[in-house]
Amino acid sequence: MASEEQPDEALRSAEQREAEDDDLGASLRGLSVLSSARLPLTEVLTRVARYAVQAIPGADGAGLTLIEQHRSDTIVQTADFVGEVDAIQYGLGEGPCITAARDGLTVVSGSLGGDPRWPRFGGGVARLGVHSALSLPLVTPDEVVGAMNVYAYAKHAFDERAAGLGEMFAVPAAVAVQNARVLEDARRLAERLQHALDERMVIERAVGIVMSRSGVEEGEARSRLTRLSQHEHVKLVQVARSLVDEAARRARSRPHDRPLG
Structure with missing residues (x-):
């Protein structure tokens, strides 16, 4: 068996x-x-x-x-x-x-x-x-x-x-x-690079807004943003983003031009 x-x-x-x-x-x-x-x-x-x-x-x-x-x-x-x-x-x-x-x-x-x-x-x-x-x-x-x-x-x-x-x-x-x-x-790495690029673009837009409003050169506009960042103890990109957001709100609140009829 x-x-x-x-x-x-x-x-x-x-x-x-x-x-x-x-x-x-x-x-x-x-x-x-x-x-x-x-x-x-x-x-x-x-x-x-x-x-x-x-x-x-x-x-x-x-x-x-x-x-x-x-x-x-x-x-x-x-x-x-x-x-x-x-x-x-x-x-x-x-x-x-x-x-x-x-x-x-x-x-x-x-x-x-x-x-x-x-x-x-x-x-x-x-x-x-x-x-x-x-x-x-x-x-x-x-x-x-x-x-x-x-x-x-x-x-x-x-x-x-x-x-x-x-x-x-x-x-x-x-x-x-x-x-x-x-x-x-x-x-x-790609996310970090994209984040850095986005921050740079926000700062550049804010510099442009300061130049347009104050009539100063790029260097002075950037210096003003830097001084504001140091005074408020926040990062430069945060100052820049606040300025860009404020400009966008102002643009949306303006009455649209109507075509003459």
Whole structure:
């Protein structure tokens, strides 16, 4: 009887592996689409985390942390419980994601409550019913851009195959995250440049209004605006915008010339 059951067990294992490979393939195809989708940064990160849940066997939820230079890290999650787990982790400053990002290595735990690497974190998370974690650094040739946390309620949910599939997924995931960050940085730069250009145009219009009203040269008009800014302790652009808005209100309040009939 035992010998007859072994082929069935082997068949189920092969079918399971095939299904897992299919899930990984679908997730990788999803990642490839993200590069051309031009979505907001947080949406890209959230989708990467969702694809991770699909790609890694045993996962119940995932979170992703993007390491941001000169800004607070961007953190997203696929489920509320992941947010609770990560809040404990980052609040304490210890946990698998922090270790994975710091060391640039895959971190696996099948019993967080008893894991000596993070005694404070593991105890708090175990009380939430979360026992397994797989954390993967998102590494590009230049840097570690972030880390991906995959969690499961069950103990020992992530075996070597799950970790291997996660590592296969993490390589293109890091590229997708890096591309999204570059695109977001470009957007932010464009917004700052446009804001600066808008402010300059407002100031130039205000200078023109002062020149027209007072009959002074451009340099003197600009000096008057600067002195007013210093006297009122407000930015030059605020003074200029007030002057431009006032001029616009005056123009709208004037009676329109009617054609002679």
